[in-house]
Structures are given as C-alpha cells and as structure tokens.
Amino acid sequence: MNHLAVNYSDVQAAAQRLIDVAQLTPLLPVTLLDARLDATVHVKAEVLQIGGSFKFRGAYNRLVQLDAAARGSGVVAWSSGNHAQGVAAAAARLAIPATIVMPSDAPAIKIDKTRELGADILFYDRMRESREVIATALAERSGAVLVPSFDDPYIIAGQGTTGIEIANQSRAAGGLPDIVLVCCGGGGLVAGIATALAELAPDAAVYSVEPEGYDDTARSLATGIIQHVDPAARSICDALLAPHPGTVTFPLNHTLLAGGLVVTDAEVRAAMRFAFRELKLVVEPGGAVALAALLAGKIEVAGKRVVAVLSGGNVDSAQFAEILQASDQ
C-alpha cells in the first residue's frame, strides 16, 4: 500500500474530537428491501446530522485545529451548500467568523440555512466566475483560513468518523457489512469511510456512487488516472458536481475502493420517493445516489449485508414536492 495522506488513527482522533459534538446518526434497517433483494440492508441516516448532511464532521475536525490567532481571523469556504452549512455550523460552535462563497443558483434552503447559522455569504455566478479565485482573494485580503470542501486530510478524517459508526452499529445490528455504498462528489466522504473500514471491516467492499455525467471518480478508478467531467454535464445532484477527483482523495480511493457505480437522475428521484415513503426521511438528490444504486440493481447484493449512506437532506420544498409527484422510473 502506498503512503496515504489519511490513516485510521487520523479518523480515530477525529472521532474523539466529535464525541458529544456531532450527532451519532442512526443506522436503520430496511426490512422491505431485505425481502426484495435477499439481503440485509441498512441505511446510515446522515441526513439527521447537524446541518442536514455529513459535512459538519469534516468541517469541525478541520476548524478545531486552528489556534486562537487563526480563529480570530476567521475562515473562508466555497460550497454549493452542504459544506457551507457544515463550515457555518462548526464555525458557530467554535465562535469563528465564517464567510462562504456560494453559487447564486444554489438551492434556497442551503443559502438560507447557511445564513441562519451566522455565516456571511458571498455569491458568484457559477457559469462566469471562479469560486476558487474569489475565495482565495478574500482569504488573502482578510488573513482568513481557506477551508477546502474535500481535498484535505482533516476533512477526510472527519467524514471518516461516519465509517467508524457504520462498523460499530453494524456489529451491534448483527454483523459487519459486506458492501458499503457511498455518494461521491470530490470523494472526501467515501475516502474517509473506506479508511475507517479498511481497519474495522477489512472484508467490506466500499463503492463510490456518482450521478451520470459526473462519473469522474468511476472512470478514474477504472483507468487509474484522474479523469475530468465534461463541462456540459448536468445533474439534479447539486451536491456532487465536483469537476474531478481530488489530489488527496483520489490516491485513497484508488487504493481502498472496490469500484465506482453510476446512477441516473431518474434513479435518484425514485430513491428519494422510496426514502419518503418507506423510511420517512427527507433525502436530497445527491444524498440519495447510494440508495438509488441499490434500488436500481447496480450491484449484486444477494446474501450480503449492505449499508447505503444517505448523506444529506437539504432539498428545497418546491423541488421535493415536484419529485414526490412525478413517477419517472
């Protein structure tokens, strides 16, 4: 195994920092799917995390590293929404001023909730401006620390605490998982979970799941070389639109993952309806890709113990209502 930027002890240390800070989200059985798929299925309900997605874990683990001087200068992040809320919530908890650079077409719920958490928001035009340039200039001007959304060892280790919980909760529920399905944008969550499970459930096959058109990690895993997204690609999974795998996340994922799965927007909508009806959970498009892969039969699970991570639930009511009432499958 190559030398990797994050190892299990980093995830363990993050878990220690997050005790009584992050929510221990439940691992819920999906008995309806057990019968249908001849498997033992659980979902990790990370929609119930602080800020409505897993992002708080990594953001807190990153921000808590800052010394008093750095905290005083504040933090800057760019995000379409879930990382924004994660950083805003972690910053509020640590009394650090936060500015978030967000696309002006981000879901209103993500903008509003970031603001409610006390962060300043700076909007940019996703089609014409560079969030990196705006955020970097702001950080240089103010002395604030730039908080990346996935390509950072502390962020990855924080997200990986989800994997420790999956292992512990699965064991308590009857056995370690054989297959774990995790959404993938930049790849921080799946890299962190895979790092934890390589230690705690070494026989588990961990898969990234991406939306069609944004399958850069699946193609990068298949070729061993970082692949980019076609700039013309579109998806309803606003949380998973990273243009290419990270330089920190990809070596981890290339070493640790069993492969990359891909789902269509229609499969994502069907999974959101399933979560509404059968699980009573609100799941956003990007948060539903792992469940979508399972429901759409993208992987053979008969006889296996499977965990699908429901990674976020920040979806506008108008979009959710529209998806509930559609029946494309």
Add this chain to the structure above:
Amino acid sequence: MNHLAVNYSDVQAAAQRLIDVAQLTPLLPVTLLDARLDATVHVKAEVLQIGGSFKFRGAYNRLVQLDAAARGSGVVAWSSGNHAQGVAAAAARLAIPATIVMPSDAPAIKIDKTRELGADILFYDRMRESREVIATALAERSGAVLVPSFDDPYIIAGQGTTGIEIANQSRAAGGLPDIVLVCCGGGGLVAGIATALAELAPDAAVYSVEPEGYDDTARSLATGIIQHVDPAARSICDALLAPHPGTVTFPLNHTLLAGGLVVTDAEVRAAMRFAFRELKLVVEPGGAVALAALLAGKIEVAGKRVVAVLSGGNVDSAQFAEILQASDQ
C-alpha cells in the same frame, strides 16, 4: 392513586418483549429551537419505527400474548391506518393471519402498506357503516381475536415502551425531561408514556396534544368526565379522530397527565414543514401535533428540557407535496 389498568411493570415487561423486535428510535436534538425557545428540545422520532409509527409496539405486545390456537384463528382490527400497519407488521412477524377493517377514504399509503405487510383488508364507509359492528361480526364468524387500537392494557403497555426510551435517551443526552408532549387520539400512547415516566421521570409534566375539534381528551381532563367529539368536526389529522377517550386510557390519563393542549390544522401543517426543513423527517399530520404545540407556543417552555414525540410519518405524497408548498401559518 386509583388502581390503574396498567402499571410500570407492565411497560417494563413489554420492553423486554420488544428488544430486538421493535426499532429503538432516536431522540434527536433540535438546536434551532433551543435558541428560539430558550429551552433544550428533543424530538422522539417514532416515524422511524417499524410500520412508520409507534403502533407496532402495542400491536406486537398484544399479539405475542396469544397462544398457538388463538394465533391459528388469526386477528382482526379496525384502523384508519397506523394501527392497521402496526397489527399487520406484528402479525407478519408472528405468522398470524390478519384482517384489517379500514375506511375506504384512508390515505392510500396506509392502505397500500398494510396490504404489502400481508394483511387482508375489508373496507367500510366511514359515514354510513360501523367499523365496530363489521369487525366484531367478522371476529365472531371466524374465531379471530379482535385487537383494539388503544383501549387495552397490553396495547397501552406496548406504546409505553416509548416512554422508557425517552427517559433513558434523555438521561444520556444530559438530563430527564421537564415537559413531554404526546399526540392523543384514543390516548393509548400518551397513557403508556405517562405510566413509564411516572416511574422513571416523576417530575416530568406529560401533556396530551389533540387537533382542534377533536379535543375530547383535553375537555375530559378539564372536567374529569369523558367528553365526546362533535360528529361534525373535521381535521387533517386522520390518525387522531377517535370520538372519545377510552375507558381504559382515560383513568390513566386523568391520573397521570398535567393537561391537554390543542392545535389547529394550520399549526400542524407548519410543524410538518418545520420537520421537513429542519429535521429531515417526514411526519404525518397526526404525528406532528406535539411539535405543533411547541412551535405555536401552546405551553411555556423557557428554561426547560422538552421532548415532543413525532408519532407517525404515513402521509400520502400528494398531501405532503401540497402542504410543503402552502404557507399558511
């Protein structure tokens, strides 16, 4: 204290029977409300229970009492939906044939899911026929056991296991509750929870919460005499339309409750939107009344530790979509 039909040891016994059978549903913090109400607020997410509501607890605790001969003859219940699913799920688990008498205008999701759980369904016209007469005749004809939806000691004790969990989870989260808000139709859930908390959190004030027009328990508590609902009353809370308190539940509630609160349908819809947006939970109208009472300021909670039970999440997608997009408050 009068001699009551259910005591704490009955609830404890039910909890033993439900270990590894019912879901231990999470108690979730609502930090947004902590700031707004100057309180410490948790919700008990019973929408995540098997069958999508608390009803499985009582149904299983009742059905597991039946001997082999009685199990062979099957069970009959009447229900607008949640008890139907609770009985169907418990009967399936115990391999008991179940027939459910349901109103033909019950939410489609409740009808479909009851059928998916393997129960036979017999429809009746809520305005012109008596479900009691239909179900009783069916039970007499077939020898099946009639399973009441709330007015039964085993049912109440089963629902009361929710109260044991609330006490244990609240203690783990920092302290026992001062105020516990629970939905009330026939009063089985609130009676069971109050029985458990009288032992485990004797300082907690437990309140029933009912929809406007169906405030029979509130009026009965205030007068000490069982009051009935006006037959002309209407509410979106289809799960809470019992016409009067039960003869088993009311003596318990009269002895144990601190009082009865009442909420409007508009307050219920606002609570459903809050649960969607802030908690990422799907809550049906009847399941949202306790949260509605809290949000609408029906009780002073400043400085207190408060638990609101989210009792069920079985709502049709069309109704949920409509409520999400409305803005009546």
